[in-house]
Amino acid sequence: MDLREFLLWEQATRDCIDVKKIYVDMADDLVAGILLSQIVYWNLPSKQGKTKLRVEKDGYLWLAKGREDWWDECRIKPRQFDTAFKKLEEQGLVEKKTFKFNGDPTIHIRILWDKFLPRLQELLYQLEVAATVSVEEEANHETLDFAGFYKSVKTDLQAQTLENTGFHESVKTESQIREIEITNPLIPLTENIYIDSKIEREREERTDAAFPPAQSDKQLEEEYELLKEIACRIFGMPRAEQVDIESIWNHWHNRFPQYDLTHLYAVMRATQQTARIRDDLTGIIVKRLPNAKAALVPVKQQAMDYIASLRREAKRA
Incomplete structure (x- = not known):
């Protein structure tokens, strides 16, 4: 097999399993998460909307599958199955019993939905909250970057730098004029006091809005x-x-x-x-x-x- 054949095979093969990461989170273990994912798969309806489970015992539908049956499906060995299933049982997500299947004692598995669904919902909630917080932090970071934009530009692009940029003369002139307007020291003292008072008053108003009067x-x-x-x-x-x-x-x-x-x-x-x-x-x-x-x-x-x-x-x- 050469590289081209490998790429074609990789693209065409269906020798794979679908494992949602949240099942690994629920199991708190990779192998147990893969096992849980496969158990969930067997509990999902078929494309025709019918159940894949065929065994009904004690009023529940069960998945009949022995320790040795998982290797072909998801590469979990019998001893790995024992360890992984024990972890799922400790989490209260599944249970197993032994019933006869085709005349032989066989492990039967079912999901404990009353524990499984709340646990899944809790983890989904945590992921949603984490994503929301991440978006808010990113937005705050972008706001801070934007607020400091002029300062960084003014610091890095000095007059002599503008001379070497190749900008059109009108752009350079406008930039220089704007800097003169911003740094103009010829504002009357009384106007300076008025501006400072206005800024201070606005700051106080914002503070009052953020921190309302103490409750009685x-x-x-x-x-x-x-x-x-x-x-x-x-x-x-x-x-x-x-x-x-x-x-x-x-x-x-x-x-x-x-x-x-x-x-x-x-x-x-x-x-x-x-x-x-x-x-x-x-x-x-x-x-x-x-x-x-x-x-x-x-x-x-x-x-x-x-x-x-x-x-x-x-x-x-």
Whole structure:
């Protein structure tokens, strides 16, 4: 085989498997992720919309496939299968039982959808948040670059450099005139004072907008009670008792005072949808607070309506 034949073979071969990276993330292991991906494949409908699974036991459909059967499919050896499947079982994603198949005891596998789907949703949420934060950071970086553009150009392109650029005379003249206008020292002193005062006033206005007046003690107490009510309604009792409202409150107001109750609603809602029974709800909520802005985007209107409804109920009480 020469290079040309290799390239043709590489382009034409169908000797491959499709593995989504998120399955590797779910399994926290490459081989286990490949195995999970193949198990998912067998649970997907065929092109005709029919199930590929043929064995029904204990009220569930099962995939009948032994330890030795995975090598031809995805190059997983029997001992690798044992180790990888154990990792998936520890994650609560799958289970296996031994039933007779074609007269022989055979391993039967099924996905535990009640654990699989929340775990998948949680990882997808984390990826979405990470992508949103990355875009925001990139936008901020571009803004900073643009803000410093004139300074870098002025520093690098001195008058003698312009002489050597070959620019049309009108371009050079306009650049020089603009620099004279910018650096002109002949502005009257009173006008300088006026400009400085205006700049300072605008700066103060921006600061006031970013940092609104402190809330009164009564308002803070009302917010705290609403936060407790949100936790009770989202998580229900007795699970809401696992949420340390005081810790979340302090973390919110000390580190993220720019957020409001709609952000907390979005974070708690996402946590309720993805957290497992033994998970530390308080820890998850605190960990997600830095990304509350992104979490709010898909449920913003719902969050606003929800908080408004709680406020109305509190006033009537």
